[in-house]
Amino acid sequence: MKISIASDHGGFELKEQIKKHFLSQGITLQDLGTHSADSCDYPDIAHKMVPAILNKNADLGILICGTGIGISIAANRFKGIRAAILYDDFTAEMAKKHNNANIMVFGGRTMKFEDVIRRINIFLNTEFEGGRHNTRLAKIEEGI
Secondary structure (H helix, E strand, O other): OOEEEEEOHHHHHHHHHHHHHHHOOOOOOEEOOOOOOOOOOHHHHHHHHHHHHHOOOOOEEEEEEOOOHHHHHHHOOOOOOOEEEOOOHHHHHHHHHOOOOOEEEEEOOOOOHHHHHHHHHHHHOOOOOOOHHHHHHHHHHHOO
8 A cells, every 4th residue: 555645844743753653664655745844835735645646646645734624625625535634533433434535634733643643543444334425425526
């Protein structure tokens, strides 16, 4: 599985911690930026992630900004993107199980590293239920 990761300056430190954690497990995350804590705009970062997912250069994405709100709004403007802020363990499970999210979103200034790692693992170990949820996702894609 290929996972891309990206953040603005507000999520840079958390992004680096996540990359280091997964690298220690032999998993390399494709880093789409930013590459420093210098100020940058979260829509630009989201717009780097979106083509990676839509063009299948990555199976899943992780986006991080200060709160997770702005970057999720920017990513979700694109058809085919389902970016979900995983603010607790239950939402980490449901984002995959019911919504088949393809981008996990976190707040670099609002979430603890240990919680984020646990939520990523919950998400990755949860299967999409399909069924009635496919109908709902189709309505989202149709703009209903």
